[in-house]
Amino acid sequence: xxxxxxxxxxxxxxxxxxxxxxxxxxxxxxxxxxxxxxxxxxxxxxxxxxxxxxxxxxxxxxxxxxxxxxxxxxxxxxxxxxxxxxxxxxxxxxxxxxxxxxxxxxxxxxxxxxxxxxxxxxxxxxxxxxxxxxxxxxxxxxxxxxxxxxxxxxxxxxxxxxxxxxxxxxxxxxxxxxxxxxxxxxxxxxxxxxxxxxx
Numbered sequence: 001x002x003x004x005x006x007x008x009x010x011x012x013x014x015x016x017x018x019x020x021x022x023x024x025x026x027x028x029x030x031x032x033x034x035x036x037x038x039x040x041x042x043x044x045x046x047x048x049x050x051x052x053x054x055x056x057x058x059x060x061x062x063x064x065x066x067x068x069x070x071x072x073x074x075x076x077x078x079x080x081x082x083x084x085x086x087x088x089x090x091x092x093x094x095x096x097x098x099x100x101x102x103x104x105x106x107x108x109x110x111x112x113x114x115x116x117x118x119x120x121x122x123x124x125x126x127x128x129x130x131x132x133x134x135x136x137x138x139x140x141x142x143x144x145x146x147x148x149x150x151x152x153x154x155x156x157x158x159x160x161x162x163x164x165x166x167x168x169x170x171x172x173x174x175x176x177x178x179x180x181x182x183x184x185x186x187x188x189x190x191x192x193x194x195x196x197x198x199x
Contacts, residue, residue, distance in 0.1 A: 013062035013073040018160060019180045023072075026182070033062050035073060047084060051075045051111030052124050059115035060122060067117040070192070074113070076179045078155030080106040085155045094145045094156035095138075098166070101155065103135030108155070108177045114188045123188045127181035129172030131159070136166065154179075 010030040012019060023030055035058035044050040059073030078085040080100055088094035108129045115122045149163060150156040157163035159170075159177045173181045 009069045011062060011066055011069045011071045013058045013071050016074075016179055018158070018178045019074060022175055022178060022180045022182065030072075031069075033066065033071075035059075035061050037061050043084070045084075047077060047079045047107070047109045048111075048126055048128075050084060051077055051109045052113070052126050053111070055111035055113035055126075056115075056122055056124050059113040063115035063117050063122075069117050071115040071117070072112070072185075073115065074110055074180055076108065076110040076154045076176075078106055078108055080104065087152055087154055088150065088156045091145050091151075094150045095141055097156040098133075098141045098144065098150070099138070101133045101157075102141065102166075103133060105130055105132045106155070107131070110176050110179060110181055110184070112181065112184050112188060114192060116192055119192075121192070123191045125184045125188050127173055127176040127184045129170055129174070129176040129181075131167060131171075131177060132169040133166050134168045 010028055012023060012030050012032050013035040015032065015034040020032060037057045044053055054075035055073045058075065059071045063071040085097050088097055108131055109126060111124065111126045113122055113124045144150065144162060147162055149158050149161050157166055159167055170177065173183060175182045
């Protein structure tokens with residue numbers, strides 16, 4: 001479905017198995033080289049600026065070590081009441097996040113960046129998706145936290161796993177909630193071919 005040139009020498013600057021799963025689903029062959037960017041050191045109060053900045057930093061940090069490759073960086077956050085929810089540091093924090101989200105709408109933002117080692121050009125985009133939770137009681141939320149699934153997820157849930165039981169409705173890109181919006185990624189890939197000498 002995508003031009004072969006768009007899929008060559010791709011490096012995923014993330015250890016996220018969800019992002020790798022999406023890329024494999026799309027037929028990409030890629031290498032995983034997790035970024036060493038410390039997210040807490042580069043945050044921003046504006047959600048869009050936050051995810052775009054971190055996606056760019058991750059992609060460019062890995063590109064510096066692999067200058068001939070096309071590096072994909074991404075960052076995902078959950079926002080509710082104008083507060084950014086990243087990954088929980090403990091089970092108690094995860095439960096507190098889920099209590100805030102239950103029965104309510106929140107927004108998932110993902111920044112995506114492609115850093116091209118051949119041209120030294122970086123393109124950046126973002127996506128947002130609104131998600132509404134069921135109003136589950138504390139016992140249900142505790143059982144979900146006890147599965148451990150929530151511990152490395154922004155907002156303390158995984159929509160593609162048991163966390164699907166928490167979700168009542170979404171408006172927007174499902175894959176954005178997983179951590180890699182496909183439409184955004186394809187759009188960024190389309191911005192690069194002429195710069196990479198591809199017809």
